[in-house]
Structures are given as C-alpha cells and as structure tokens.
Amino acid sequence: MPIPDAQIHPEATGAAAKTVAAHKDKNNAALTFYSGWFCPYVQRVWLALEEKGIPYYYEEINPYHKDEYLKINPKGLVPAIRSDGVNIYESHILNEFLEDKFPQSKRLLPERAEQKAVARIQMDLVTKKIIPAYFRCVQSQDVEGQKAARKEMYDACREFGTFIDSSKGPFVGGKELDGVDIALAPWAVRQWVLDEHRGGPATEAECGQAYVKWAKAVQSHPTVLKTTSDREHYVPIYQRYLKDEAQSEAAKATRAGKVIP
Ligand SMILES: N[C@@H](CCC(=O)N[C@@H](CS)C(=O)NCC(=O)O)C(=O)O
Known part of the structure; x- marks a missing residue:
C-alpha cells in the first residue's frame, strides 16, 4: 500500500x-x-x-x-x-x-520580558486555535464540519487582527515581519486551499479588515515568496482530502451555483 x-x-x-x-x-x-x-x-x-x-x-x-x-x-x-x-x-x-x-541579527521577538510574553500569548492563539481549525476545515469531509471549522478559524483570525496597530501595519511587527507574523504566515500562504475548496475567499465580514490586509501583505512578502515552491507541487499533498470532492455536498452545491458561506 x-x-x-x-x-x-x-x-x-x-x-x-x-x-x-x-x-x-x-x-x-x-x-x-x-x-x-x-x-x-x-x-x-x-x-x-x-x-x-x-x-x-x-x-x-x-x-x-x-x-x-x-x-x-x-x-x-x-x-x-x-x-x-x-x-x-x-x-x-x-x-x-x-x-x-544570534542576538546581533534582526530581532523577531521583543527583548523586554513583558513584550516577549505578550508575543508568546499571541503565538499561542495561532498554535492552539487558528492552525487546528485550518486543518479541521481541510480534513473535514462534510459541509457542516467544514463550515464550523472555517468559522472557528476566521473568528480566531479576527482576534489575530486586533494585535495589529493599523497606524503601523500591515503586520503585527509594523512594516516588517516579526515572530508573531511568522508563526501564522505559512497558513496564509496555504489559504488558497480554503479559498478554492472550502467556501471561497476569506471576507472582511468573517475575519475582519486587519486580518484580510495582513494575509494579502504576507502572501506577497518577498521572504515569504522566496520560501514558497510552485503551487502545483502543493496540490497533491492536499488532494487526498479534496479528492472525493467531486462527490461531496460542497462540490454539488457549488456546481448548482449555491454559495457555501
Ligand atoms: N510540532 C511540529 C510539527 C512539525 C510537523 O508536523 N512536520 C510534518 C511535516 S509538515 C512532518 O514532519 N511529518 C512527518 C510525519 O508525520 O511522520 C513543529 O512545530 O515543528
């Protein structure tokens, strides 16, 4: 096998x-x-x-x-x-x-203990809420499960958006990526799986303006691009969860012109 x-x-x-x-x-x-x-x-x-x-x-x-x-x-x-x-x-x-x-190189986490603790709390949201919900959404084979996981994920992404100071953004680190941005960035890179197979692109209504702006900025960031391979080679990795899609209720609803929120 x-x-x-x-x-x-x-x-x-x-x-x-x-x-x-x-x-x-x-x-x-x-x-x-x-x-x-x-x-x-x-x-x-x-x-x-x-x-x-x-x-x-x-x-x-x-x-x-x-x-x-x-x-x-x-x-x-x-x-x-x-x-x-x-x-x-x-x-x-x-x-x-x-x-x-490498303390002399660009710092990705704050040096002050209090600020570093705050960054760890923010990264905790990524690890405990956003990422598990992302994988549940991809892996779930029923529309209700996908919808529930998507909501859970984007609710947490809205909370992530509150970490961004809009006068300094688009990133949590201001104009530059920092450790908190990096903790979530790879899943913004892989958001196309949800956009294309789990209910369409993330809207401001479901995850907030700050997160939507953040995700777009991450997806086009030069360091993100230079660590990302061609899309076609990621597809087979997710394919096993999406392969029955042609038969799934989600796919049938999409073909019937229904929007899956
Ligand atoms: N908690 C680990 C997760 C790493 C992980 O799951 N890596 C996957 C690839 S994305 C892997 O090596 N899987 C091999 C396996 O499951 O045997 C981390 O944060 O580094």
Whole structure:
C-alpha cells in the first residue's frame, strides 16, 4: 500500500529552489537546517533564518522516509536544526533558539520580558486555535464540519487582527515581519486551499479588515515568496482530502451555483 506522503515531490521548486541553491555551502554555514520544502512548520523556521540573514546549510528531508533522520529528530518531524553538535526541533522552539543564538541579527521577538510574553500569548492563539481549525476545515469531509471549522478559524483570525496597530501595519511587527507574523504566515500562504475548496475567499465580514490586509501583505512578502515552491507541487499533498470532492455536498452545491458561506 503506497504511502501518499512518501511520494511528495522530492525538492523545492520555483523561487524556493533558488533560495535552496544559495544555501548549499557547508563551509560557510553556521548551522544545518533540516527542511521539507512543503511543510508549513518548516516555512516558519525558514522565514526566521532568512529574515535574520543567518548563513545556513539547507538539507532536504522527506520525513515520511525516516531512516537516518531519526538520529536528528527522534520524533521524525521536520523542521530541525543541528547547531554546534546539538540537534534541536519543534518550530517555535527553533525560532526562539535562533533569537538566543544570534542576538546581533534582526530581532523577531521583543527583548523586554513583558513584550516577549505578550508575543508568546499571541503565538499561542495561532498554535492552539487558528492552525487546528485550518486543518479541521481541510480534513473535514462534510459541509457542516467544514463550515464550523472555517468559522472557528476566521473568528480566531479576527482576534489575530486586533494585535495589529493599523497606524503601523500591515503586520503585527509594523512594516516588517516579526515572530508573531511568522508563526501564522505559512497558513496564509496555504489559504488558497480554503479559498478554492472550502467556501471561497476569506471576507472582511468573517475575519475582519486587519486580518484580510495582513494575509494579502504576507502572501506577497518577498521572504515569504522566496520560501514558497510552485503551487502545483502543493496540490497533491492536499488532494487526498479534496479528492472525493467531486462527490461531496460542497462540490454539488457549488456546481448548482449555491454559495457555501
Ligand atoms: N510540532 C511540529 C510539527 C512539525 C510537523 O508536523 N512536520 C510534518 C511535516 S509538515 C512532518 O514532519 N511529518 C512527518 C510525519 O508525520 O511522520 C513543529 O512545530 O515543528
């Protein structure tokens, strides 16, 4: 029985492939970045590495063929980093590690303890509410479940929008991406799955003006673009959840010209 994920396209493509090619020099790298080009958690760390301008060696891993990689991350998940002989994993922990290890590079989290705690509270909303609802919405095979998850997600995105100071935005970090923006950015990149298969584009009515502006700004941010592969190679990853769609109530309603809110 083939495992669909094990057949993921083997490498980054498009703009992301160029970024990979620029990070294949082991001699001048401060660390090794174990990546899977397709993974949103990886993209979090990739964004932090690029925004901070850290010299890294990029190693592509298919985490569904674990083998040797279990020695780097016993959980078998990407992303991971090997730095000074130590293996580190979990995207949030990795991004905090990068802040600690490279204090001279661009800061992505506030230095003041109180402000840093606030940033962690904001990232908690992303981790505990927005991301689980995103995956529930994609994975749910019934329209009611999809609608409920979409609402849950975009309600939380509206709350995320309140973290943005509209006089400084579009990002939580003002004009520049910061750690809180980066925590959610990969899912804004993958919002097309919901736009195209789970009820249409996110509207200001459901998730607020600040979030809609934020998502658009993220989707066209240069660092986001240079860590994103060609769309066609992401499609098969989501396809298993969308494959029965032709038969689904959502697809039938769409074909009948009904809007799925
Ligand atoms: N909590 C982890 C999640 C990482 C994760 O789920 N990575 C997926 C790819 S997107 C993976 O490596 N999956 C391999 C598997 O499930 O065996 C993090 O934040 O780094």
